[in-house]
Amino acid sequence: MDNDTNPLLSIRNLKTYFEMDEGTAQAVDGISFDVYSGQVVGVVGESGCGKSVTIKSVLQIVQKPGRIVGGEIIWRVQQADGQEKLIDLAQLDAQGKKMRSIRGSEIALIPQEPMAAFSPVHTVGSQIIEAIRLHTAVSKKEAKRIAIERLHEVGMPSPEQRMDAYSWELSGGLRQRAMIAMALSCNPRLLIADEPTTAIDVTTQAQVLNLLRKLQQEHNMSIIFITHDLGVIAQVADYVVVMYLGRIVESGPVDDIFHNPQHPYTMALLESIPTVHSASKEFLPTIEGSIPHPFNRPAGCPFYPRCRSFIPGTCDTQTPSLQPVNEKQSVNCFLHHQTAVEKQN
Ligand SMILES: Nc1ncnc2c1ncn2[C@@H]1O[C@H](COP(=O)(O)OP(=O)(O)OP(=O)(O)O)[C@@H](O)[C@H]1O
Numbered sequence: 001m002d003n004d005t006n007p008l009l010s011i012r013n014l015k016t017y018f019e020m021d022e023g024t025a026q027a028v029d030g031i032s033f034d035v036y037s038g039q040v041v042g043v044v045g046e047s048g049c050g051k052s053v054t055i056k057s058v059l060q061i062v063q064k065p066g067r068i069v070g071g072e073i074i075w076r077v078q079q080a081d082g083q084e085k086l087i088d089l090a091q092l093d094a095q096g097k098k099m100r101s102i103r104g105s106e107i108a109l110i111p112q113e114p115m116a117a118f119s120p121v122h123t124v125g126s127q128i129i130e131a132i133r134l135h136t137a138v139s140k141k142e143a144k145r146i147a148i149e150r151l152h153e154v155g156m157p158s159p160e161q162r163m164d165a166y167s168w169e170l171s172g173g174l175r176q177r178a179m180i181a182m183a184l185s186c187n188p189r190l191l192i193a194d195e196p197t198t199a200i201d202v203t204t205q206a207q208v209l210n211l212l213r214k215l216q217q218e219h220n221m222s223i224i225f226i227t228h229d230l231g232v233i234a235q236v237a238d239y240v241v242v243m244y245l246g247r248i249v250e251s252g253p254v255d256d257i258f259h260n261p262q263h264p265y266t267m268a269l270l271e272s273i274p275t276v277h278s279a280s281k282e283f284l285p286t287i288e289g290s291i292p293h294p295f296n297r298p299a300g301c302p303f304y305p306r307c308r309s310f311i312p313g314t315c316d317t318q319t320p321s322l323q324p325v326n327e328k329q330s331v332n333c334f335l336h337h338q339t340a341v342e343k344q345n
């Protein structure tokens, strides 16, 4: 990681809501975190906690009726003259020229739906070439050379031949590599990988994680890595953001999150990681209770109905906020912070 003091990306109090006839889903509800140059930030949490909506907000590709209703997404841009400029992505027109030029070239995405990344009617090669030419003024021949180089770099066997393949002809692991090659085709400063290894087997998963880490170091890229699996986070991330029902419950460096977790939800997630000592997956502890529907968010701390450290009269009536608990970690929990009432007294 660079010793840069300014973050490349700074998300501040981001709120993205889906307003529907049945009610408003507060999918992302006031989250803040930074991504520094060369850093891998892991975002973890159970299904529906708002991981994908967070990164779709950064890229301004949230599906309607979802929309950013508050907060800032500050992106540090390097201009041609070497000067740096701060742009609030949340204020840009989603279809405007500026956002389109940032999306795909400065910030690239490996989407959660693998089949969504490639069109089934065009070859993998032609799509990577098109992505390169969309953002860089190079000839078709030069774009083809770069595309083959990228496929080679991600370990695609016989890259020249694979240029002519359709995505559905590739195995899961090879399609994943092609997606990474496409995402890296324009040398992004930030790569966002949304559950990039969920659909592939464990061995291929380990290879893809190693590959991402290697490419990240070679290109000094930043990565936001999204997963519901803390085991994967341990292998790739420098810094971890734990989400629950649209909020951040804990954040901190990966070692501290694993060895000194502060939030009961983080602790429960850690206990649910399969270990070599577990006799069988069936005996693993799972977190009790189910996630409330976003329309029915409980009053107070959203995690209290499932929390084993629940403080009656406090956690169900007042809402905690994310605050530093030591030099490195922040936590959103009344076990660590005073309530508003306690502060008054
Ligand atoms: N297209 C949509 N229409 C309505 N609500 C949506 C839509 N997409 C997301 N949401 C709401 O936003 C919440 C967060 O969704 P999101 O896709 O970010 O979850 P996630 O953390 O990425 O989950 P997963 O691990 O399953 O991918 C959902 O629980 C849902 O309430």
Ligand SMILES: [Mg+2]
Pocket (backbone or CB within 6 Å): 051, 052, 053, 112, 194
């Ligand atoms: Mg998702």
